[in-house]
Amino acid sequence: MKRFIATFAILAAFAAPALAAEGEVHEPEAYTWSFNGPFGTYDDRQLQRGFQVYQEVCASCHSMDLLSFRNLGQPGGPFSEIRHPETDQLFANPNDNPVVIAIAEAYTYTEIDLETGEEMERAGIPADRFPNPYANPSQARASNGGAMPPDFSVIVKARSGGAEYIRSLLLGYDYEVPEDVHLLPGQHYNYYFPGGVLAMGPQLFDGAVSYVDDSPETAEQYATDVAAFLAWASEPHMESRKSMGLGVMIFLLIFSILMWLAYRQVWANVKH
Amino acid sequence: MSHQSTYNPQTGFEKWLDARLPIVRLGYDSFVDFPTPRNLNYWYTFGGILAVFLVIQILSGVVLAMHYVPHVDHAFDSVERIRRDVNYGWLIQSMHANGAAFFFVAVYLHMFRGLYYGSYKSPREILWILGVVIYLLMMAAAFMGYVLPWGQMSYWGATVITNLVGALPVVGEGIREWLWGDFAVGNATLNRFFSLHYLIPFLIAGLVILHIWALHIPGNNNPTGVEVKGKGDTLPFHPYYTVKDGFAIVLFLMIFAGFVFYLPNVLGHADNSIEANPLVTPSHIVPEWYFLPFYAILRAVTFDIGPISAKLGGVLAMFGAIGVLFVVPWLDGSPVKSMRYRPIAKWCFLIFVIACFGLGWCGAENPDNLVFEFGGVGMKFVVLSQILTAYYFAYFLVILPVLGFIEKPTERPASIEASVLGSSSTTAPAE
Numbered sequence: 001m002k003r004f005i006a007t008f009a010i011l012a013a014f015a016a017p018a019l020a021a022e023g024e025v026h027e028p029e030a031y032t033w034s035f036n037g038p039f040g041t042y043d044d045r046q047l048q049r050g051f052q053v054y055q056e057v058c059a060s061c062h063s064m065d066l067l068s069f070r071n072l073g074q075p076g077g078p079f080s081e082i083r084h085p086e087t088d089q090l091f092a093n094p095n096d097n098p099v100v101i102a103i104a105e106a107y108t109y110t111e112i113d114l115e116t117g118e119e120m121e122r123a124g125i126p127a128d129r130f131p132n133p134y135a136n137p138s139q140a141r142a143s144n145g146g147a148m149p150p151d152f153s154v155i156v157k158a159r160s161g162g163a164e165y166i167r168s169l170l171l172g173y174d175y176e177v178p179e180d181v182h183l184l185p186g187q188h189y190n191y192y193f194p195g196g197v198l199a200m201g202p203q204l205f206d207g208a209v210s211y212v213d214d215s216p217e218t219a220e221q222y223a224t225d226v227a228a229f230l231a232w233a234s235e236p237h238m239e240s241r242k243s244m245g246l247g248v249m250i251f252l253l254i255f256s257i258l259m260w261l262a263y264r265q266v267w268a269n270v271k272h
Numbered sequence: 273m274s275h276q277s278t279y280n281p282q283t284g285f286e287k288w289l290d291a292r293l294p295i296v297r298l299g300y301d302s303f304v305d306f307p308t309p310r311n312l313n314y315w316y317t318f319g320g321i322l323a324v325f326l327v328i329q330i331l332s333g334v335v336l337a338m339h340y341v342p343h344v345d346h347a348f349d350s351v352e353r354i355r356r357d358v359n360y361g362w363l364i365q366s367m368h369a370n371g372a373a374f375f376f377v378a379v380y381l382h383m384f385r386g387l388y389y390g391s392y393k394s395p396r397e398i399l400w401i402l403g404v405v406i407y408l409l410m411m412a413a414a415f416m417g418y419v420l421p422w423g424q425m426s427y428w429g430a431t432v433i434t435n436l437v438g439a440l441p442v443v444g445e446g447i448r449e450w451l452w453g454d455f456a457v458g459n460a461t462l463n464r465f466f467s468l469h470y471l472i473p474f475l476i477a478g479l480v481i482l483h484i485w486a487l488h489i490p491g492n493n494n495p496t497g498v499e500v501k502g503k504g505d506t507l508p509f510h511p512y513y514t515v516k517d518g519f520a521i522v523l524f525l526m527i528f529a530g531f532v533f534y535l536p537n538v539l540g541h542a543d544n545s546i547e548a549n550p551l552v553t554p555s556h557i558v559p560e561w562y563f564l565p566f567y568a569i570l571r572a573v574t575f576d577i578g579p580i581s582a583k584l585g586g587v588l589a590m591f592g593a594i595g596v597l598f599v600v601p602w603l604d605g606s607p608v609k610s611m612r613y614r615p616i617a618k619w620c621f622l623i624f625v626i627a628c629f630g631l632g633w634c635g636a637e638n639p640d641n642l643v644f645e646f647g648g649v650g651m652k653f654v655v656l657s658q659i660l661t662a663y664y665f666a667y668f669l670v671i672l673p674v675l676g677f678i679e680k681p682t683e684r685p686a687s688i689e690a691s692v693l694g695s696s697s698t699t700a701p702a703e
Contacts, residue, residue, distance in 0.1 A: 065349075066353075066356065067353050109655045150546075153352070158546045241366075245532070249529060249530070252522060262515050263518075267515075267516075271693060272694050
């Protein structure tokens with residue numbers, strides 16, 4: 001019996017660290033997004049604020065290589081509801097959207113002039129991709145203590161937990177460091193990051209970004225807005241996908257009812 | 273039952289064409305007037321559903337290939353470009369990726385139906401074998417297709433699966449390099465996978481024609497497993513089964529559309545939205561869900577068997593799990609086709625289906641995780657997958673052959689017509 005208990009004790013001792021290691025992955029905090037559910041859409045104002053947070057905070061380290069400025073003005077995008085000042089019409093072509101043009105023009109791109117071969121500088125245009133903060137991955141690593149800041153183009157699709165995970169991660173620093181987690185210089189403990197050890201430190205602080213609307217200027221609001229913006233960037237066509245889906249589902253429902261009635265009609269007098 | 277042609281050309285053109293190329297006659301005899309058992313239930317609609325999905329996959333795939341770039345530096349971005357910038361590219365890409373998953377849903381239901389109603393038995397052995405070949409080609413096409421977006425799971429899945437070949441003694445490593453076209457999974461691998469991924473669907477389409485041909489010689493099996501005996505047993509395919517299949521197809525498309533439009537990424541893996549990186553291994557490499565049962569069988573062999581290493585043993589078990597399907601017609605010795613009338617086989621089959629789902633569950637989990645835990649002791653997933661793998665093989669290699677000798681079938685109806693008209697007490701009407 002003693003041996004039996006001892007065996008159990010040893011088994012339990014082995015099992016305990018295994019469970020602790022698994023416990024390192026924490027489910028992100030639940031959040032109800034405007035884009036949840038079959039009829040959910042992006043909140044334009046929230047996307048605009050999220051873009052501002054990305055521009056002012058995240059963009060110094062994180063690229064978004066797959067996005068162009070024109071995407072910001074496309075249907076479903078943050079600035080798609082901007083209207084022409086005289087005609088009050090939406091801009092059919094996002095390249096004509098004055099807000100998009102102004103955002104692009106604020107950036108300077110260095111190129112080689114094809115005529116002269118000289119290096120030249122020019123203002124950005126809506127067709128330009130978001131500028132990458134680093135020339136290449138080596139520079140990105142060197143600037144961040146060896147860690148590569150991931151590209152944000154599809155980050156919400158690329159993380160299980162999606163936008164909730166991004167939001168939780170950004171707010172996940174105010175937790176006590178567990179005893180079995182050892183941090184090296186330049187490392188930070190994050191409750192929601194798998195394993196808990198993250199090179200990126202806390203980035204969002206109350207009041208760090210000044211919003212033009214009256215949304216609260218808190219770290220929590222910043223994290224929520226930027227996560228929503230990144231969700232849009234990962235799935236820019238979500239709104240047209242859902243609205244087409246509704247039409248397709250209604251069509252198929254009516255079609256299936258007609259097929260069912262046809263089936264009943266054809267088989268009405270047949271024993272089967 | 274290949275039947276007498278009843279096609280009667282009406283117009284002058286039809287008569288002229290019929291004397292030269294009787295293609296209208298072929299279509300009429302195969303899909304209009306073809307005598308079909310009157311008692312087919314909804315399990316028999318998946319053949320038509322599969323045909324629809326083959327067409328969806330080929331059409332959407334041809335369009336995707338116009339925009340996709342098979343190069344390690346561009347493949348990932350080109351798929352994202354399709355989703356972002358190509359007109360309705362998000363729709364076509366989502367249909368193709370989710371279409372593959374639904375193709376497998378339909379093929380698994382089609383195969384379970386064949387196993388339950390004994391559709392592989394004489395005179396339909398060739399029909400069944402052609403089906404298994406189509407299934408094998410589907411797996412190859414799906415595996416290579418999953419590599420094309422060049423995400424982390426694409427790359428590491430390709431690495432794990434192609435490395436299996438390396439487990440073969442003597443020739444393994446040579447074959448593996450020949451498959452790769454390189455000394456690792458790389459650009460050459462991606463290019464040939466793209467080429468083969470485009471080729472295979474057309475091979476499948478050709479085999480589907482043979483599959484239908486082999487179906488139309490003996491005619492459909494049916495839920496009673498009793499062969500067609502007279503005119504009263506059958507109905508013309510059109511309109512009876514065109515309308516029934518059509519209804520089932522629309523219902524299936526509704527579920528498919530639900531995923532395409534509302535849950536487009538649910539069946540994928542988040543890691544595949546990270547571009548392939550040979551220097552970073554994902555913490556947990558898993559294949560697409562439709563390969564999980566075979567992945568579990570592969571990992572269930574954790575011990576050496578004589579000269580066979582555990583790795584080679586796993587590879588042999590995995591391929592054996594598909595290979596055994598080819599000989600099912602000769603493993604099942606029972607003269608009764610439908611398991612409706614096989615009281616023991618029916619339950620063994622139900623456990624087999626549960627075992628397949630269980631293996632899928634094991635394939636998705638880390639083998640060292642515990643299935644359950646009670647007071648410090650538990651069962652690891654690897655043990656569960658070993659038990660289920662043993663049952664998978666036992667079902668085909670032991671249970672089906674033995675039941676052929678010992679099982680007493682229950683009373684069967686004299687004919688399909690008799691079963692429909694209720695003169696037999698053992699059967700309820702189909703559906």
